[in-house]
Amino acid sequence: MAVDIYGPEAAFFTFTGPVFPIRTSRETGSLFEQGDPMDIADENFTAEEAGEATDESMNELPEAEGGEAADFRLGFERNPFERDGTIGSVLDEQTGQLNTRLQFGRFSPVTIGSEIDTVPWETWTYIQINGGIEITFTDEWGNGRYDFAPLPDATTEDPDAIAYIARMTEHMPEVIYQQAVSTSPDFYRPGLPGDILNFYYDLAHFRGPDGQTNLEIYYGIPPEQVEIEQEADSSFIHVQLAVALANEGHTSIYRTTDEFAYRGAQVPSTIEQGSFVPEIIKTQVPPGKYELQVQMKDLISGRTGLYRQELQVRDYRIPELQVSEIQLASSIAEEGATKFLKEDVWIIPMPTRSYAATQNVYAYFEIYNLTKDTFGQTRYKTEYRIRSSAMPAVGVFGAVTAGLRTIFRTRKPQVAITNELTGRDADEREYVEIVLNKVRPGVNALEVIVTDLVSGKSIEREVRFRYGN
DSSP states (O other): OHHHHHOGGGGGOOBSSOSSOEEBHHHHHHHSOTTOSOOTTOTTOOHHHHHHHHHHHHTTSOGGGTOTTTOGGGOEEOOTTTTTSOSGGGBOTTTOOBOOOOEETTEEOOBTTOOOOBOOEEEEEETTSTTOEEEEEEOTTSSSOOEEOOOOOOOTTOHHHHHHHHHHHHTOHHHHHHHHHHHSOOOOOOOOOSSBOOOEEEEEEEEOGGGOEEEEEEEEEOGGGSOOEEETTEEEEEEEEEEEEEETTSSOEEEEEEEEEEEGGGSOSSOOTTOOEEEEEEEEEOSEEEEEEEEEEETTTOOEEEEEEEEEEOOTTSSSOEEOOOEEEEEEESSOOGGGEETTEEEEEOTTOEEOTTOOEEEEEEEEOOOBOTTSOEEEEEEEEEEEOOSOSTTOTTOOOHHHHHHHHTSOOSEEEEEEEEESOSSEEEEEEEOOTTSOSEEEEEEEEEEETTTOOEEEEEEEEEEOO
């Protein structure tokens, strides 16, 4: 903003207050001196009278202060580097400090080198509006009432001043405010009624039809977080699950909502910490970057929970070796609810990513675009490695950082399994059960490395989980 108004020379100034020039108190001092016949608190004191008094007081200033000889309305000192074009030419000979010459009559920005007193001011910075804006308010009359800082005075007799005023007009606080109002949409961010409902969720995505990506959201409904109704001899849970994805420009929003009711054996008989009812919502979206919102509402109590995260949906249309996300599971069975069926097995999701010391970890993933040899066969190798981390579990899930990857990679794997397989399909579905008795309790990373033994290409995926605590 400073460079836009004052030019590149403004980069040599440190602004400690408003960048937009504001009125100095030299003018208001002549207005509000003791004994001045004009009482600012007098309602009959008009702006016209104030303007007349201002014009009279201006002429009383000495020439060095921009008085008669300098002509206030034409006395713009705009470019401190016009003297000989060097930085040294504007340094005070005694102090070595930069002389402040960004003065426009009796208007000046507030810089670290300025000793000019100004009218009372407040500057508000809004970093999330129009890429960041600054709005300055001033108390022009000394009565505690603030308004948008006014534009410095200029006349048509000074063409240079008019050029600067034209640039300043674009950055006038009131103009900036009006532009923000006209371009920023109105929105309302409601608070969630009642207590917050906490729940678990995880996600994975796989290749879908027609260039789309299949996105699966795995819910974990904690019984202690919802109200359980008793119906005769059975229990009843009723929830609504919703997923919304907005693309980067928020020009397309994909929503999926469904209701689920659980009765009898579907409701855990004991409410223990970490227990949950698994659920899944599926949707299809084009590849790209999204803002994901995952919501759960207890339709009995009315409590609601909402989580939000950034999500990059991979593009599986690229005709090369690819591997889907890894879905962690609590079990892999030969029968179960249809919603958990993948081909010929049932993958029960593990949205908590937490395994007890007595559990094994189950994982499911898909391989795409394997290369066939001259006999029409595929040959590929899968490697599974589990590495532990000494880091605490809190805060690990939710962000993948280079630091975490370094910590995991520098540790030797506690578990390593390698399989070589052959087939006739370019796409394969893989699932594995890994015994965790050699794994350290805490946060662990499961690495899956797939190597196409025909093309020689390799690709890796990783997922983290908690074990034993």
